[in-house]
Amino acid sequence: MNNPERPSFDQELAASLSRGRAVAVPGFADRVVDAVRGERRRRVIVRWSSVATAAAACLVAILTLAFPSEASLNRQTLALVARDESSQFADLLGVADDLSLLSPAVDKPSVVDVLNASGS
Amino acid sequence: MLPDDEDDKRLMALIAEGDDDALRLLVHRHHARLVGYLRGEVGSQATAEELAMEVFIRLHRAAARWRPEAKLSTYLIHIAHNLVLNEWRRRGRKPTTALEFAAEPGDTSQQSARRVAELDEAFHRAIAQLPPEQRTAILLIVQQELPYEDIAVIMGVPVSSVKTWIHRARARLRELLKDFHGN
Numbered sequence: 001m002n003n004p005e006r007p008s009f010d011q012e013l014a015a016s017l018s019r020g021r022a023v024a025v026p027g028f029a030d031r032v033v034d035a036v037r038g039e040r041r042r043r044v045i046v047r048w049s050s051v052a053t054a055a056a057a058c059l060v061a062i063l064t065l066a067f068p069s070e071a072s073l074n075r076q077t078l079a080l081v082a083r084d085e086s087s088q089f090a091d092l093l094g095v096a097d098d099l100s101l102l103s104p105a106v107d108k109p110s111v112v113d114v115l116n117a118s119g120s
Numbered sequence: 121m122l123p124d125d126e127d128d129k130r131l132m133a134l135i136a137e138g139d140d141d142a143l144r145l146l147v148h149r150h151h152a153r154l155v156g157y158l159r160g161e162v163g164s165q166a167t168a169e170e171l172a173m174e175v176f177i178r179l180h181r182a183a184a185r186w187r188p189e190a191k192l193s194t195y196l197i198h199i200a201h202n203l204v205l206n207e208w209r210r211r212g213r214k215p216t217t218a219l220e221f222a223a224e225p226g227d228t229s230q231q232s233a234r235r236v237a238e239l240d241e242a243f244h245r246a247i248a249q250l251p252p253e254q255r256t257a258i259l260l261i262v263q264q265e266l267p268y269e270d271i272a273v274i275m276g277v278p279v280s281s282v283k284t285w286i287h288r289a290r291a292r293l294r295e296l297l298k299d300f301h302g303n
Contacts (some may be wrong), residue, residue, distance in 0.1 A: 009293075009294055009297070010290070012239060012243075013243060013262060013290075013293065016240045016243040016244075017160070017243065017258075017259070017262045017263035018262075018263065019236075019240060020156050020159060020160060020240070020242055020244070020263065021153060021156045021157075021263050021264065021265075022153045022155075022156045023152055023155040023156040023165070023168070024151075024152040024155075025151060025155055025169060025172075028147065028148075028151045028155075028169070028172070028173075029143075029144045029145075029147040029148040029151065031173065032143065032144075032147045032173060032176045032177070032273035033140050033143055033144050033147075033176055034139070035173060036143060036177060036180050037140065039177065041185070053125075058148075072132055078125065079263050
């Protein structure tokens with residue numbers, strides 16, 4: 001049987017928990033404001049870094065296209081020459097093919113015939 | 121002077137415009153109960169303060185989108201509860217073991233103060249052993265004195281689930297404290 005003067009379990013539970021309901025922390029609000037300001041500064045820095053990086057990339061692309069390097073020019077020139085040589089070579093081969101069609105067939109002498117001719 | 125709920129809406133509108141003094145005032149008004157709730161959940165004053173800080177930072181980020189459909193105090197507990205869930209996952213859902221409660225006795229007599237301190241210590245250790253859902257429910261109903269409907273919204277469950285957890289929590293606490301309480 002419960003002692004009427006003694007608080008019940010639920011009453012003691014409520015009393016105990018209510019003692020920890022609010023825990024004031026001195027200076028907490030200032031800490032929160034400082035943290036928020038820090039986050040705001042970081043966001044600004046990140047935003048401007050992204051803009052600067054994008055602008056730098058655009059500038060490099062523009063300069064590269066407008067003023068190609070000497071090495072790049074040399075490579076392009078060699079590539080053109082190579083294309084030109086190969087097209088000339090292809091032309092030569094094409095003429096040789098034509099000539100081979102026109103020339104009569106020549107029997108190649110046998111080794112025996114060559115040796116006999118040189119011996120006599 | 122506006123009631124707190126109405127003033128909270130006014131402060132949130134100012135915070136959305138970047139007013140740091142409004143943020144300071146809002147934090148000053150609400151942080152004590154938030155830290156109290158979080159300390160009950162995680163059992164550590166330092167962790168409770170870290171989590172409370174994160175709650176207000178998230179509130180600040182969401183200030184422009186916040187719609188005053190619920191009381192701000194309830195909304196803060198909602199954010200806090202989500203952070204507690206993350207903390208449980210990080211800890212592997214183990215009950216809190218390191219309790220740093222400094223009991224605040226309400227009686228001036230030495231013997232009574234010692235009794236109150238021991239009781240508080242015993243209750244908090246027992247609450248730390250509850251399953252997370254029961255612990256949250258009992259803290260919100262008994263410590264924070266929130267209505268069942270608000271607790272259901274915060275925990276994302278039906279009211280019937282909240283009542284079940286509270287019932288089980290009370291039974292479990294009675295069992296854990298039967299030698300101490302003597303009933």
